[in-house]
Amino acid sequence: MEIRVISSRGEISKLNPGERIVHMAFRPSNKDIFELVETCPKIEVIQLPHSYRRTLSKSIRMFFEMQRIQLIEGDVLGHRKDLGDYYSIPSSVIEKIRKMKIERKSAEDIEKEVSRKSKLDPQMIDYILTKEAPA
Secondary structure, eight states: OEEEEEOSGGGGGGSOTTOOEEEEOSOOOHHHHHHHHHHOTTOOEEEEOHHHHTTOOHHHHHHHHHHTOEEEEOOOTTOOTTTOSEEEOOHHHHHHHHHHHHTTOOHHHHHHHHHHHHOOOHHHHHHHHHHTOOO
């Protein structure tokens, strides 16, 4: 599973229209969000750092709800944009989530344990749990 990292406004118009998960490494304006959704109509998740997420307007939050776009708080720790545009979530993390799901662990326990070990945000783990790691 890969997360497309966007580090500037100029990258939005150049995105692949099929992108589903993006991390915005800059403080987006409402215009940037609308351009992102227009450029990538299949977008499911937008991840923002904590400090940027707090500054989003209520109208954008409502827009996300109407478009069924999940807003996740978090970072892509250790990602170097100069080496690639995508942050890859290790397959071992996805396999761990699948294994715990098969063992019938609660979603809360899975989020807590995997988050602690992988340094991924619990909301991202919840997304993986529901979309990428069916039991």
